[in-house]
Amino acid sequence: MALIHWNPLQELNTIQRQLNHIFDEDMLSTTILDRTATKVPAAELQETDDAVYLKLEIPGVEGKDIDLQVTDKAVYISGERKSQTKTEEKGKIKSEFHYGKFQRVIPLPARIQNTNVKADYKDGILHLTLPKAEEEKNKVVKINLDSVG
Template sequence: MALIHWNPLQELNTIQRELNHIFEADMLGTTILDRTAAKVPAAELQETDDAVYLKLELPGMEAKDIDLQVTDKAVYISGERKSETKTEDKGKIKSEFHYGKFQRVIPLPTRIQNTNVKAEYKDGILNLTLPKAEEEKHKVVKINLDSVG
């Protein structure tokens, strides 16, 4: 077992930086969670014996504004939420909508057949069916119990 040198002052510096970010965000009227949500779509991942199902939340986006790439090990998604700018002569507009570019890489729990991916995009929800690679479907792992305990 390797010994790791722990520097408590470094941990305090990290905490201080995080607190500064929280207070800085609060002064701007936003939270860190709000700023992060603008950049990354929410995802839900489910795995069965035959496939991996990925659901991504992309409200207010058109399919043409989404770039989706799938490898055998990950899903890469990027796009841009475009604002519909409207100017008013009287008054101010306050918006909590998030606009701008985003990107996200979602590592997959198992290898998939990226040539057989099925995608459906409806009402701001992208559903991907990612069939598992044949060698992953029937993969059996032998566990050596001699080393346990």
Template sequence: MALVRWNPWQEMNSLQRQMNSLFDDMLVPTTVVERNFTRVPAAELQETADALHLKLELPGIEAKDLDVQVTQNAISIKGERKSETKTEEKGVTRSEFHYGKFQRVIPLPTRIQNTNVTAEYKDGILNLTLPKAEEEKNKVVKVNLDQAAA
């Protein structure tokens, strides 16, 4: 029986290779399962004193293929990137584009006036301006101490 020197870093290297392989597979789709994986649009939310500004990245999607619904507490975005059929007589076509339906619900950190939302869609970027709801003024109630003591 031969003695083998144990290298504790070998297990770490093996784990790192497995993690790299996992992330490589996620970034570059190679199987049918990964091609059907639904991606949600990237979002950026900025809050100012009087409004929330939401920016969504939706490249390759036409405005008619989007459904944006706004409540006082959240925004729901549904859409579909339709596939384009391409044929080639010579060679093979490989596509890493993701097609299909997607849906994303974004909860808002504060209540908004959902009837006054404005939207602009240009070059695959959807900009929503969501004005904040007017907070009710604090009501002051006077407590009559004479009646409370009785």
């Protein structure tokens, strides 16, 4: 019986080469990259006693291309990343950037005063300050411990 030297890293290298080969060919336009769902902005939500703070990452989009609507229960955002790519007749461009329309609805953890929202958009980051409605700020819930056994 002969011993065979097995190198698991070599198998990983083979898989990596095969994946690179897929993307080296002109398959980007026909792969699942074009058929995936629209890319939505990443969000970060923070709640304090007085307000809800929402931070959205929207790089490569001008403020005029963003539609932002705020209700007392949710934030609706939509827009479009526009491609500025120019190609020559024989030149080829491969891109991992995502262009096109996006939209996202972010439910809020508390009712807010949507008439007093403050927004700041700089360097592709949208900061929203969403002050809580007065009834949410003063909301106190009484817990009856007599029935807890």
